[in-house]
Amino acid sequence: SWIVGFGVEDSGLEERRFPTRDELDRAAPGHPVYLKHRSGHAAVANSLALAAAGITDQSPQPPGGHMDRDATGRLTGVLREKSAAAPIEKILPVPTRDRMKEGVITAGRLYASAGITSVHDAGAEARPDTYRAYHEAVAEGRLHQRVYAMIWGWPGNHLYLEKDLGLRTGFGDERLRLGAVKLFVDGSIQVFTCAFYDPYITLDTDSTRANPRGVLQLTPNELNDLVVEAHAKGFQVALHAQGDYGIDVALDAIQYAMWKAPRPDPRHRIEHCQCVTPEGLRRMRRLGVIGSFYPHHSWYWADRHISTFIGEERASRMNPMKSAMRAGVVTVAHSDAPIAAIGDPVFGAEPLFGIWCAVNRTTRAGKVIGPEERITPMEGIRAFTINAAYASFEERLKGSIEPGKLADLIVLDRDPCAVDPWEIRDVQVLRTIIGGRTVFAR
Amino acid sequence: SWIVGFGVEDSGLEERRFPTRDELDRAAPGHPVYLKHRSGHAAVANSLALAAAGITDQSPQPPGGHMDRDATGRLTGVLREKSAAAPIEKILPVPTRDRMKEGVITAGRLYASAGITSVHDAGAEARPDTYRAYHEAVAEGRLHQRVYAMIWGWPGNHLYLEKDLGLRTGFGDERLRLGAVKLFVDGSIQVFTCAFYDPYITLDTDSTRANPRGVLQLTPNELNDLVVEAHAKGFQVALHAQGDYGIDVALDAIQYAMWKAPRPDPRHRIEHCQCVTPEGLRRMRRLGVIGSFYPHHSWYWADRHISTFIGEERASRMNPMKSAMRAGVVTVAHSDAPIAAIGDPVFGAEPLFGIWCAVNRTTRAGKVIGPEERITPMEGIRAFTINAAYASFEERLKGSIEPGKLADLIVLDRDPCAVDPWEIRDVQVLRTIIGGRTVFAR
The missing domain is CATH 3.20.20.140 (Metal-dependent hydrolases)
Known part of the structure; x- marks a missing residue:
């Protein structure tokens, strides 16, 4: 089952970088993992999540976004902006109304x-x-x-x-x-x-x-x-x-x-x-x-x-x-x-x-x-x-x-x-x- | 046959306005007339020219241009900008290469x-x-x-x-x-x-x-x-x-x-x-x-x-x-x-x-x-x-x-x-x- 999180903060980690897909693979084997960056403008996905969304090393860069790759051209799992993350966001479980x-x-x-x-x-x-x-x-x-x-x-x-x-x-x-x-x-x-x-x-x-x-x-x-x-x-x-x-x-x-x-x-x-x-x-x-x-x-x-x-x-x-x-x-x-x-x-x-x-x-x-x-x-x-x-x-x-306005106020x-x-x-x-x-x- | 001119200058006429289609009709009966304003950004056409281009009082205003109408909604013949004049420009005789x-x-x-x-x-x-x-x-x-x-x-x-x-x-x-x-x-x-x-x-x-x-x-x-x-x-x-x-x-x-x-x-x-x-x-x-x-x-x-x-x-x-x-x-x-x-x-x-x-x-x-x-x-x-x-x-x-530049010069x-x-x-x-x-x- 999916592990979805919000609030990854690369600047808050000792390494000053995003976790990689491999680290997430090791941390949660068998689960697709998708963690959004605190900014909301990037995310990191593990290998199962990428695969579930059909994102591969060969996927073209989306307009207005970016999928990070390492020096060998392999996806790191970091997806910047909506256009890059959309294939995963579209298949995430939707929260119920309740x-x-x-x-x-x-x-x-x-x-x-x-x-x-x-x-x-x-x-x-x-x-x-x-x-x-x-x-x-x-x-x-x-x-x-x-x-x-x-x-x-x-x-x-x-x-x-x-x-x-x-x-x-x-x-x-x-x-x-x-x-x-x-x-x-x-x-x-x-x-x-x-x-x-x-x-x-x-x-x-x-x-x-x-x-x-x-x-x-x-x-x-x-x-x-x-x-x-x-x-x-x-x-x-x-x-x-x-x-x-x-x-x-x-x-x-x-x-x-x-x-x-x-x-x-x-x-x-x-x-x-x-x-x-x-x-x-x-x-x-x-x-x-x-x-x-x-x-x-x-x-x-x-x-x-x-x-x-x-x-x-x-x-x-x-x-x-x-x-x-x-x-x-x-x-x-x-x-x-x-x-x-x-x-x-x-x-x-x-x-x-x-x-x-x-x-x-x-x-x-x-x-x-x-x-x-x-x-x-x-x-x-x-x-x-x-x-x-x-x-x-x-x-x-x-x-x-x-007078006449809504009684919305606070006491400090x-x-x-x-x-x-x-x-x-x-x-x-x-x-x-x-x-x-x-x-x-x- | 077409009468085509360039250089109408409303500010140069005593009336400080364009000639109207009716004036052009009277001046050149039997000819479609199309006179471009000196600016190149407007023209005035007579009734035959408008008819030849299929422009009628019912024609919708073109985007980025304007066909002037009088208080009764009748076209005056003045066409502002390319989009308004295009129907006529498209049917004008094309000058030969010579x-x-x-x-x-x-x-x-x-x-x-x-x-x-x-x-x-x-x-x-x-x-x-x-x-x-x-x-x-x-x-x-x-x-x-x-x-x-x-x-x-x-x-x-x-x-x-x-x-x-x-x-x-x-x-x-x-x-x-x-x-x-x-x-x-x-x-x-x-x-x-x-x-x-x-x-x-x-x-x-x-x-x-x-x-x-x-x-x-x-x-x-x-x-x-x-x-x-x-x-x-x-x-x-x-x-x-x-x-x-x-x-x-x-x-x-x-x-x-x-x-x-x-x-x-x-x-x-x-x-x-x-x-x-x-x-x-x-x-x-x-x-x-x-x-x-x-x-x-x-x-x-x-x-x-x-x-x-x-x-x-x-x-x-x-x-x-x-x-x-x-x-x-x-x-x-x-x-x-x-x-x-x-x-x-x-x-x-x-x-x-x-x-x-x-x-x-x-x-x-x-x-x-x-x-x-x-x-x-x-x-x-x-x-x-x-x-x-x-x-x-x-x-x-x-x-x-x-020195070294083209010998293009003038003497005053x-x-x-x-x-x-x-x-x-x-x-x-x-x-x-x-x-x-x-x-x-x-």
């Missing part, structure tokens, strides 16, 4: 303890069971957070678009809504798949030899078509894009859709927006595109950005949240769970920790990167609250504590704006209230 | 009198007779100018690409070479078809009601495909793009082709580049894209730009040649014949007049527009000589008077760099020498 429902309920409990009252689910796969699981969890009163469920719009799998049900972003109610159409433009820096103008700094790998400046998971043409379609049908689009070039390709598509079919206030989003250029920020301002940043990134991975991936200069400009705010871009912060996870003692994704990261911009090794991009604690709070509410068209409903043991910035990560959530009801108390 | 040959020979004589020793033919339609006509004119010793024949790469008609002959830009010799693949991204400001981020200022026309920000003759996807194909096959591309948005779309496609298939020094070009933004210039510098400007434009049409098309602010930033040079963009000037024509007493296209235009930036009405973009006479000379040679990969062969009656800038247009060409041989003397 399992998904229990999953979101469990997550909701954890999230309550971290003071989270609303989530933007950036990966609600467009299958009927996804929405049914959410509906049931909400209807049973077991999921308290408000959910903005982005439609994981992989081509051929973006249910609501393809079936053209006439639904659009915002459909639903304050408990559960259809969110943006989510599309992936590029990948993850940590697996060399973000699209940059300039090459990665480590070029002696199988992956970077083939793709020295990363990959585009969707070609500009595919992206244009999808964004134009989604935009014209009334959807917000949320484009995962992190490399400087990947972000520009995303903005090109958004610009074209808005030029071709103008409509008021579409609020398209760039997710992560990690290495956006100054001009990219100006374009975002002009287009009203929201920048959604993942501040924890600088703590977890910036040291490796510097040593292995993009070098110090580019790393120091990662997550330019201060510049984004100065440029007039609506600047949102997210926790990117499950890339890091709420409650994970090593890779925590708590929003207060995210604020700490954005305020201090310190790496695990203790280096302050791009200090000019540090933001204030209040700017961090706004990025996780009112600006996030704006990003789901709900700024009049929530995101601040005001001290004021993050008053403590020493270094202490923000120690601030405790004492109580989480959603719709006036306490869902967590310490 | 006629084309005599045409280029006649043009060559005129050009010699204006001191022109080399031409970049930006519209060598990709038909075998085009190249045969050139070959014969050169072989017979009756065409003296050196020709860089750009391949008019309309989709479905870009012969050398489609047939994949393995030829590429530069193939040929110093007399006649294959040039860039020429593609049209947007149109002409004077017929409201350049693609801008912001609308035209005259919006109560049939054309601007439908396309307030102009048109893209090729969608970004079509352009990406063509540019990627041409670039990957070793061609330079020369993209006609004039509006700020049209130019950005052109740069997006060039960027993508170069990202996807890097090769050294492709020297892609933006033709006219009229309303490029400062950031566009920075991108051009990064990509090594050449800016090819039409300086005469500010004299002939800037007054109408201000009053009718794009308003004073955008007009004052037209043809930012000084900014382009400062940004490090290789800056070329062209005469754009036959839009204006060498030897035409009213719409002259002489290079020395172009230098005068770029140095003075004065409109017909006597207004100086964007004085900060004025260049020096020597910069103007370089734009028409060594930089133009660079744009055809021939800067080591010609473009300056140096005074030094354009020494006279009063206002006098540059009066400088006379006394002698034109190509390959050491005098081909014109006054």
Whole structure:
């Protein structure tokens, strides 16, 4: 039977590399094994898993992805991006609706303890069971957070678009809504798949030899078509894009859709927006595109950005949240769970920790990167609250504590704006209230 | 029989508008009439011509073009851009090879009198007779100018690409070479078809009601495909793009082709580049894209730009040649014949007049527009000589008077760099020498 895992972190292993298929073969003989990298943008499979999917040493490289091979041309088991992993992902056991429902309920409990009252689910796969699981969890009163469920719009799998049900972003109610159409433009820096103008700094790998400046998971043409379609049908689009070039390709598509079919206030989003250029920020301002940043990134991975991936200069400009705010871009912060996870003692994704990261911009090794991009604690709070509410068209409903808004609020043991910035990560959530009801108390 | 003309200039008529189909019907009863606008980006047809092409009041608007209709929905006969005019252009009598040959020979004589020793033919339609006509004119010793024949790469008609002959830009010799693949991204400001981020200022026309920000003759996807194909096959591309948005779309496609298939020094070009933004210039510098400007434009049409098309602010930033040079963009000037024509007493296209235009930036009405973009006479000379040679990969062969280079030179009656800038247009060409041989003397 299949052994499927999530969260392989090559940088967390002593060897600083992925396990190989041979190591997995030895560890779990007789089982197909498939372990996803923490970034979600790569995976490692053992020999049985590769064989089950029909992936062989002779398989051609897929567009927008990469299957690593060793010097002899033999697959190592590492599969980068969806196009490489798809043959396996397609044959993996599909979680049942009940399992998904229990999953979101469990997550909701954890999230309550971290003071989270609303989530933007950036990966609600467009299958009927996804929405049914959410509906049931909400209807049973077991999921308290408000959910903005982005439609994981992989081509051929973006249910609501393809079936053209006439639904659009915002459909639903304050408990559960259809969110943006989510599309992936590029990948993850940590697996060399973000699209940059300039090459990665480590070029002696199988992956970077083939793709020295990363990959585009969707070609500009595919992206244009999808964004134009989604935009014209009334959807917000949320484009995962992190490399400087990947972000520009995303903005090109958004610009074209808005030029071709103008409509008021579409609020398209760039997710992560990690290495956006100054001009990219100006374009975002002009287009009203929201920048959604993942501040924890600088703590977890910036040291490796510097040593292995993009070098110090580019790393120091990662997550330019201060510049984004100065440029007039609506600047949102997210926790990117499950890339890091709420409650994970090593890779925590708590929003207060995210604020700490954005305020201090310190790496695990203790280096302050791009200090000019540090933001204030209040700017961090706004990025996780009112600006996030704006990003789901709900700024009049929530995101601040005001008469007439939903009674979603939390109680902290001290004021993050008053403590020493270094202490923000120690601030405790004492109580989480959603719709006036306490869902967590310490 | 057909009456076909070129050079309708609505701004030159008292009525400041195109003639209508009815006026043409009355003027030439019994003949199909088709008159192209001076810009080349529109035409007016009479009723017989429309009928012959099967264009009716019920015909749908073509993508990337526009057929004007009056308030009752009746066609006026004005057809904007290739997609609208194609049904007629396809049935027009095709000039014979001999006629084309005599045409280029006649043009060559005129050009010699204006001191022109080399031409970049930006519209060598990709038909075998085009190249045969050139070959014969050169072989017979009756065409003296050196020709860089750009391949008019309309989709479905870009012969050398489609047939994949393995030829590429530069193939040929110093007399006649294959040039860039020429593609049209947007149109002409004077017929409201350049693609801008912001609308035209005259919006109560049939054309601007439908396309307030102009048109893209090729969608970004079509352009990406063509540019990627041409670039990957070793061609330079020369993209006609004039509006700020049209130019950005052109740069997006060039960027993508170069990202996807890097090769050294492709020297892609933006033709006219009229309303490029400062950031566009920075991108051009990064990509090594050449800016090819039409300086005469500010004299002939800037007054109408201000009053009718794009308003004073955008007009004052037209043809930012000084900014382009400062940004490090290789800056070329062209005469754009036959839009204006060498030897035409009213719409002259002489290079020395172009230098005068770029140095003075004065409109017909006597207004100086964007004085900060004025260049020096020597910069103007370089734009028409060594930089133009660079744009055809021939800067080591010609473009300056140096030992070892071709003996292509002209003699003037005074030094354009020494006279009063206002006098540059009066400088006379006394002698034109190509390959050491005098081909014109006054």
